[in-house]
Amino acid sequence: SLHGATGHLLFDNVTFGYGNGRTILPEFTLDISDGQTVAVVGTTGAGKSTLAKLVSRFYDPSSGRVTLDGVDLRDLAPEDLRRAIVMVTQEAYLFSGTVADNIALGKPDATMEEIVAAAKAVGAHTFIEQLPDGYATDVNKRGGRVSAGQRQLVSFARAFLADPAVLILDEATASLDIPSERMIQDALQTLLADRTAIIIAHRLSTVEIADRVIVMEHGRVIEDGTPEQL
Ligand code: ATP
Numbered sequence: 001s002l003h004g005a006t007g008h009l010l011f012d013n014v015t016f017g018y019g020n021g022r023t024i025l026p027e028f029t030l031d032i033s034d035g036q037t038v039a040v041v042g043t044t045g046a047g048k049s050t051l052a053k054l055v056s057r058f059y060d061p062s063s064g065r066v067t068l069d070g071v072d073l074r075d076l077a078p079e080d081l082r083r084a085i086v087m088v089t090q091e092a093y094l095f096s097g098t099v100a101d102n103i104a105l106g107k108p109d110a111t112m113e114e115i116v117a118a119a120k121a122v123g124a125h126t127f128i129e130q131l132p133d134g135y136a137t138d139v140n141k142r143g144g145r146v147s148a149g150q151r152q153l154v155s156f157a158r159a160f161l162a163d164p165a166v167l168i169l170d171e172a173t174a175s176l177d178i179p180s181e182r183m184i185q186d187a188l189q190t191l192l193a194d195r196t197a198i199i200i201a202h203r204l205s206t207v208e209i210a211d212r213v214i215v216m217e218h219g220r221v222i223e224d225g226t227p228e229q230l
């Protein structure tokens, strides 16, 4: 089992295409050390989201492998994979149900105390308390109006509660107002502490908090350095 995975993630000579004869990642190698936050930037179609899909095993490489702490992701039990690697998607989807249910998806046996602690950790508690029924507010009901930024915070609380070794974040492209943007950045810093993360970054402020930035083009890394260097 990989409970207590340290989060060393390696794309080891990965070749991948979507099965239409086009290669999206040609012999792609990227070694991400334990606890490192890597921001991935690059032009549209470069293969950034494809990387995220390989780590979360929506797809597997055509050749080569992706390993976590030296173990091929294909050799992990689905439950271990789900526990070790969590992806937060662009849309920061909320499911029908209450705010508390949505956060608890990160840990099905979570207590209310743990749910609230996760919300507090990422700075979501204050706005949740102001919703008509607080944590019991149905996110899809009228009156349970939740903004784009608030949706992101709820999905961050869910990820925080799940506490995975590896976090994958395909950052939202939707623009947020400045207070929301600042809230999201603060929440991100908390969420990223003590875990490995790949962030497909669309905001300069996110790139700046990364340990390492890679620039991709046509499925290749064309630059690799610290935010200061790039
Ligand atoms: P963006 O910045 O626009 O999100 P990206 O870097 O995330 O771009 P990917 O989504 O990884 O790019 O796509 C890489 C390439 O793979 C693109 O040429 C895209 O058209 C193609 N592609 C993505 N998903 C599929 C799919 N399901 N089937 C076929 N081709 C796909």
Ligand code: MG
Residues within 6 Å of the ligand: 048, 049, 050, 200
């Ligand atoms: Mg993408």
